[in-house]
Amino acid sequence: MFGVADITLEMLERDPYPIFSKLRDQEPVAFLPRLDMWLVTRWDDVVDVCEHPELFRSNTVPSWLRDCLGENMLTLDGAAHDRLANGMRPPFVSSTALPIVRDGLPALYDALIDQFPAGEEVELMAAYAEPLANLSLAAALGWTVDWHDLARWCRGVCTGIANFENDPDRAEVAAVAHRELADAIDAALARGELAIYLRHGFTRDEIVNNIRLMVSGGINEPRDGVALVMWVLLTEPAAMAAVRADRSVLRKVIEETFRWISPVGTATRQATSDVILGDVQIPEGALVAACLSAANRDPRRWQDPDTFLIDRREGSHLAFAIGEHRCLGEWLGRRQVQLGVERLLDRFVDFELTRPVELTGFEFRGPAALYVKAVGR
Numbered sequence: 001m002f003g004v005a006d007i008t009l010e011m012l013e014r015d016p017y018p019i020f021s022k023l024r025d026q027e028p029v030a031f032l033p034r035l036d037m038w039l040v041t042r043w044d045d046v047v048d049v050c051e052h053p054e055l056f057r058s059n060t061v062p063s064w065l066r067d068c069l070g071e072n073m074l075t076l077d078g079a080a081h082d083r084l085a086n087g088m089r090p091p092f093v094s095s096t097a098l099p100i101v102r103d104g105l106p107a108l109y110d111a112l113i114d115q116f117p118a119g120e121e122v123e124l125m126a127a128y129a130e131p132l133a134n135l136s137l138a139a140a141l142g143w144t145v146d147w148h149d150l151a152r153w154c155r156g157v158c159t160g161i162a163n164f165e166n167d168p169d170r171a172e173v174a175a176v177a178h179r180e181l182a183d184a185i186d187a188a189l190a191r192g193e194l195a196i197y198l199r200h201g202f203t204r205d206e207i208v209n210n211i212r213l214m215v216s217g218g219i220n221e222p223r224d225g226v227a228l229v230m231w232v233l234l235t236e237p238a239a240m241a242a243v244r245a246d247r248s249v250l251r252k253v254i255e256e257t258f259r260w261i262s263p264v265g266t267a268t269r270q271a272t273s274d275v276i277l278g279d280v281q282i283p284e285g286a287l288v289a290a291c292l293s294a295a296n297r298d299p300r301r302w303q304d305p306d307t308f309l310i311d312r313r314e315g316s317h318l319a320f321a322i323g324e325h326r327c328l329g330e331w332l333g334r335r336q337v338q339l340g341v342e343r344l345l346d347r348f349v350d351f352e353l354t355r356p357v358e359l360t361g362f363e364f365r366g367p368a369a370l371y372v373k374a375v376g377r
């Protein structure tokens, strides 16, 4: 039998896909002692976990997310969740987004491209994808905040969420971000910004905690999405040629990239009672990681799942999850990736990868850096 007991977080972060493949075949609902957590890797089981909050709750105890951000929509289930999610959604859907999100994002992205060093190597994550994601979230919320501060707070709260070993230095970094974010949101509310959330009847704490969630979960993903799609285009010449010939193909490239390398790897839940999944009993209170990225390569749903194929016919993927916690920023996230990549393709006739690219991460996956040389028009 395959050595489930030996699987470490480090192995999953390096490359989870060969491990997912074995788990799906041999132990699709597996307890990993090193992670003290169950991993669910087949499409049908992942969907089951996400769609049954009465069996697998987001309101976990303990909860790193709640400790770091305060109670928020992702730490609640049922009606309490729905009230927050419904009221927080308007800035993130096309019909109610602010005009700048509908018309102004390309200009923000162009201003970043204008600062690329002419004719020289540029690291796209730092020079483009990261500021793009921060600026977009601030624009969507109508929040006049310096994107560098937003990026620092994002790193701070994410450090806290990933502080599995209770390192006091990391806890301090997270505490500073937690505090500074609350102060900045208070100042914004005092200036009359974020007023939509007051109009929806949310308390100050509800606004602060849920914006902390957006900062921790709504910046790194579109950043990685932009970088992943650019990496795919630069390493799959047929995809780049198809997009250059017909810009409408980009939408398919984005969806297939999200399936193939999902920026968010898991949705983590807690069993509310002893529950049978597949033919395995998961005990009450156990933590269960529904592996979205494993489901997105399950051969029971996808033909030739490890291959990037633009013209797939199998239907939608799970990169934005499914069920009541399906991504709140899905429309905005897709828009950032689409417009962010389009601006690069419009502004440059050619790109060359100048250094090898390493993808890392289990919970969050993307390139650590993406060095390119761009040839201007």
Ligand code: HEM
Pocket: 073, 074, 075, 085, 092, 137, 213, 214, 217, 218, 219, 221, 222, 225, 263, 264, 266, 267, 268, 292, 318, 319, 320, 321, 324, 325, 326, 327, 328, 329, 330, 332, 333, 334, 337
């Ligand atoms: C483009 C890349 C993005 C990807 C791949 C992504 C992925 C996900 C996934 C998989 C979840 C479910 C997590 C779970 O069930 O545990 C989620 C939830 C969430 N995402 Fe995104 N996301 C993206 C962009 C964004 C953006 C731009 C925002 C902006 C605010 C955002 C805000 C949220 C929020 C607030 C939730 C919690 C929803 C709830 O609990 O009802 N995401 N996202």
